[in-house]
Amino acid sequence: MTTSTRGTTRVPAVLVLEDGRIFRGRAYGAVGETFGEAVFSTGMTGYQETLTDPSYHRQVVVMTAPHVGNTGVNDEDMESKKIWVSGYVVRDPARVPSSWRSTRTLDEELAAQGVVGISGIDTRALTRHLRERGAMRVGIFSGDAVRDDAALLARVQEAPEMKGADLSAEVATAEPYVVPAIGEKKFTVAAVDLGIKGMTPQRMAERGIEVHVLPATATVDDVYAVNPDGVFFSNGPGDPATADHPVALMQAVLERGTPLFGICFGNQILGRALGFGTYKLKYGHRGINQPVQDRTTGKVEVTAHNHGFAVDAPLDKVSDTPFGRAEVSHVCLNDNVVEGLQLLDKPAFSVQYHPEAAAGPHDAAYLFDRFTSLMSTVPMEGQRA
Numbered sequence: 001m002t003t004s005t006r007g008t009t010r011v012p013a014v015l016v017l018e019d020g021r022i023f024r025g026r027a028y029g030a031v032g033e034t035f036g037e038a039v040f041s042t043g044m045t046g047y048q049e050t051l052t053d054p055s056y057h058r059q060v061v062v063m064t065a066p067h068v069g070n071t072g073v074n075d076e077d078m079e080s081k082k083i084w085v086s087g088y089v090v091r092d093p094a095r096v097p098s099s100w101r102s103t104r105t106l107d108e109e110l111a112a113q114g115v116v117g118i119s120g121i122d123t124r125a126l127t128r129h130l131r132e133r134g135a136m137r138v139g140i141f142s143g144d145a146v147r148d149d150a151a152l153l154a155r156v157q158e159a160p161e162m163k164g165a166d167l168s169a170e171v172a173t174a175e176p177y178v179v180p181a182i183g184e185k186k187f188t189v190a191a192v193d194l195g196i197k198g199m200t201p202q203r204m205a206e207r208g209i210e211v212h213v214l215p216a217t218a219t220v221d222d223v224y225a226v227n228p229d230g231v232f233f234s235n236g237p238g239d240p241a242t243a244d245h246p247v248a249l250m251q252a253v254l255e256r257g258t259p260l261f262g263i264c265f266g267n268q269i270l271g272r273a274l275g276f277g278t279y280k281l282k283y284g285h286r287g288i289n290q291p292v293q294d295r296t297t298g299k300v301e302v303t304a305h306n307h308g309f310a311v312d313a314p315l316d317k318v319s320d321t322p323f324g325r326a327e328v329s330h331v332c333l334n335d336n337v338v339e340g341l342q343l344l345d346k347p348a349f350s351v352q353y354h355p356e357a358a359a360g361p362h363d364a365a366y367l368f369d370r371f372t373s374l375m376s377t378v379p380m381e382g383q384r385a
């Protein structure tokens, strides 16, 4: 266990929001400057999974939990090979992590990966500001990067917006790879990587699925070359309105009737593939304590979320789409946002939240079983009567 803290904690840092609000604190992690969309996460635990979730690419994450870093950093809880958040905001960093799994401090890990953060600011006031005004662009500046406020604000206002951002290609694998089934192999799934979290293929492998993870640029031929029993579309960063290629690919999969499952960005892509719109939420859902109702069973589950956009589909009626009837299967009980879609005439469904539960409660693990049972009941291509 590492008990040292880096020498950056006295370095002054400033967080500048695009609307001109400014918070002053101390450097946390790397010293320098960074830009992104300011968003807040309400997870009390699971900071490693948050930091390494590729869907957070180009976002500056504000932790509402006041004390962060208590369990240090280990090599097992990473959801990808690196930290993807563009900046990190905490109120009170742990000075001495305590966990038998910890090999280094969070401050050291952020610094080693060049991630600029800020600590010692009033994260409650910042979160309330974002909740009232909405997610917005932000910059964090520390050390030599701190200059006069007006100059820093001008730089923040020049940074790119999240609306209209096409980011999957920046985070997805360049080469296909296979995650083998654990135990007896029952199914093969082609998983289109738009920013996939490591736990997702793992949850499938645990159910006897061999997962072929394919780049975001995969074609219909690439997908069917692996002879899949099912096709999966992953989570990922950016604005779903830009995801024209995955939408067209998914439409080809729906056309063939192959069992299909999507998570988060994958849910937004299913929405678009069916002809629904997507829109940007004011401040999004991020955390591991969001109540969602499964409308097919009436059960409420507590779930992990990370989304800033949502599908615009009618909650109270079955919709006719080019692929048959579709309905909203899950809804967030905090704000009635669409959290899942299912087709009634094709073996396809998706959720806006994170059943892979990394981090987060495991209430929604049954969705992987639903995918498996869809693959068990749909006859393979060529075997249809």
Ligand SMILES: NC(=O)CC[C@H](N)C(=O)O
Binding pocket: 055, 234, 235, 236, 237, 238, 239, 240, 263, 264, 265, 266, 306, 307, 308, 309, 310
């Ligand atoms: N985790 C995700 O897949 C996020 C999807 C999308 N980028 C959003 O913010 O809504």
